[in-house]
Amino acid sequence: MPLSPTDVTQLAVVDTARAARVLSEVRSATLSGQRAPVAPRPVIEQSWGRMLRGGIDPERDHRSGLLSREEVRRRRETTELRHILPVLREGLLSVADVAHHIMVVADGEGRVLWREGSSAVLRKADGLGFELGADWREDVVGTNGIGTPAVVRRPVQVFGSEHFVRSQTSWTCTGAPITDPRDGRLLGVVDVSGPLETMHPATLAWVDSVAKLAEARLREVHLGSLERLRAVAAPVLARLSGRAAAVDRDGWTAAVTGMPYTSRISLPKSLSAGRRWLPALGLCSVEPLGEGWLVRASDEPVPRVATRVVLDLTQPRRWSVTVSGYAGSWSHELSPRHAELLYLLALHRDGRSAAGLAGDMFGDPARTVTVRAEMSRVRRYLGGLLEHRPYRFGEDTDVEVLLPADPCELLPHSTAPAVVEARTEWQIPGTCP
Numbered sequence: 384m385p386l387s388p389t390d391v392t393q394l395a396v397v398d399t400a401r402a403a404r405v406l407s408e409v410r411s412a413t414l415s416g417q418r419a420p421v422a423p424r425p426v427i428e429q430s431w432g433r434m435l436r437g438g439i440d441p442e443r444d445h446r447s448g449l450l451s452r453e454e455v456r457r458r459r460e461t462t463e464l465r466h467i468l469p470v471l472r473e474g475l476l477s478v479a480d481v482a483h484h485i486m487v488v489a490d491g492e493g494r495v496l497w498r499e500g501s502s503a504v505l506r507k508a509d510g511l512g513f514e515l516g517a518d519w520r521e522d523v524v525g526t527n528g529i530g531t532p533a534v535v536r537r538p539v540q541v542f543g544s545e546h547f548v549r550s551q552t553s554w555t556c557t558g559a560p561i562t563d564p565r566d567g568r569l570l571g572v573v574d575v576s577g578p579l580e581t582m583h584p585a586t587l588a589w590v591d592s593v594a595k596l597a598e599a600r601l602r603e604v605h606l607g608s609l610e611r612l613r614a615v616a617a618p619v620l621a622r623l624s625g626r627a628a629a630v631d632r633d634g635w636t637a638a639v640t641g642m643p644y645t646s647r648i649s650l651p652k653s654l655s656a657g658r659r660w661l662p663a664l665g666l667c668s669v670e671p672l673g674e675g676w677l678v679r680a681s682d683e684p685v686p687r688v689a690t691r692v693v694l695d696l697t698q699p700r701r702w703s704v705t706v707s708g709y710a711g712s713w714s715h716e717l718s719p720r721h722a723e724l725l726y727l728l729a730l731h732r733d734g735r736s737a738a739g740l741a742g743d744m745f746g747d748p749a750r751t752v753t754v755r756a757e758m759s760r761v762r763r764y765l766g767g768l769l770e771h772r773p774y775r776f777g778e779d780t781d782v783e784v785l786l787p788a789d790p791c792e793l794l795p796h797s798t799a800p801a802v803v804e805a806r807t808e809w810q811i812p813g814t815c816p
């Protein structure tokens with residue numbers, strides 16, 4: 384009795400060798416224009432068609448250049464995928480390691496950003512070019528469990544010789560796209576991969592379920608950030624007349640006053656404080672507010688008032704930053720690490736590079752990853768008040784630092800070399816322990 388395409392994937396569970404032979408025959412016949420013993424599954428046949436039209440060579444293993452370690456780190460720090468790694472690890476890694484699989488997370492451009500799981504399988508993956516920073520777009524490396532789900536926008540399992548490029552045919556990949564729950568934008572793909580004999584058709588439903596849990600987590604993160612912005616915005620909006628809205632950095636609305644609620648206001652890609660023309664509101668004044676922006680429709684001229692930032696380091700372990708502008712003021716309590724960072728930026732108004740801040744804080748300029756991660760968190764509430772490359776307060780921002788009366792109480796927890804040096808220069812010799 385002839386096998387159907389679905390039967391072949393089911394056969395892989397009980398007779399891997401036979402399934403591999405059948406799939407190899409299907410691939411060879413189809414790619415040579417002959418009649419195949421079994422028709423390829425539709426999702427695979429369509430992908431192969433795209434590869435043939437695109438000129439991908441099924442017999443040649445083509446690989447584009449790897450991203451540098453620094454670029455991989457930068458993408459990890461900025462992608463929304465970083466918020467869902469705990470969900471993916473909890474849902475996939477414990478099983479993947481036992482079953483001799485690996486979990487791979489790629490961004491929306493098909494670049495591998497994380498790779499974890501069985502060490503033996505990771506070594507085999509290296510031979511396939513399944514490395515950190517590798518490009519696994521379908522139009523680069525052929526039909527596969529990262530590039531193909533990104534194209535068709537649904538989960539796909541690619542068994543053995545269903546891969547278009549021959550060098551990948553001993554491998555099986557199961558990938559599911561991860562989209563932004565706010566607007567459906569593709570963020571990346573999570574994939575579970577391993578040798579053909581280790582995979583099961585049920586892996587597809589498993590990976591898809593975990594991907595949906597991850598998207599639910601992204602929705603929670605988004606709603607939580609809007610709640611935080613709404614709490615900061617409420618007293619500010621209460622003092623305003625006219626039309627105004629508090630929006631996050633992507634334009635999603637946390638609160639409005641004097642105007643109908645709309646879920647999102649279109650913002651330019653590079654928004655800065657000042658007077659701006661926005662399609663939904665016309666001429667507006669824009670200023671940083673918490674993790675986003677206060678957008679006020681300019682129904683009448685708005686006086687230009689400089690933004691003032693006060694860094695209060697006077698209270699032991701109760702450090703805070705207060706931002707004041709035309710619409711009023713708001714405060715945020717600081718962690719010890721963020722108090723250090725903002726103090727150092729206040730000392731260096733011309734800016735500090737990530738390496739410079741790493742040297743100031745740790746005495747090690749190489750610890751830039753930690754600095755960038757912390758600065759990313761600081762920018763969530765100081766928004767457009769901070770510039771980068773180098774990191775610094777904006778030129779239109781007045782910054783004041785309130786210091787404790789006793790030099791010994793200047794961030795007393797801190798062992799950062801630059802802070803220790805500041806305490807030493809300020810104090811009377813011998814007054815601090």
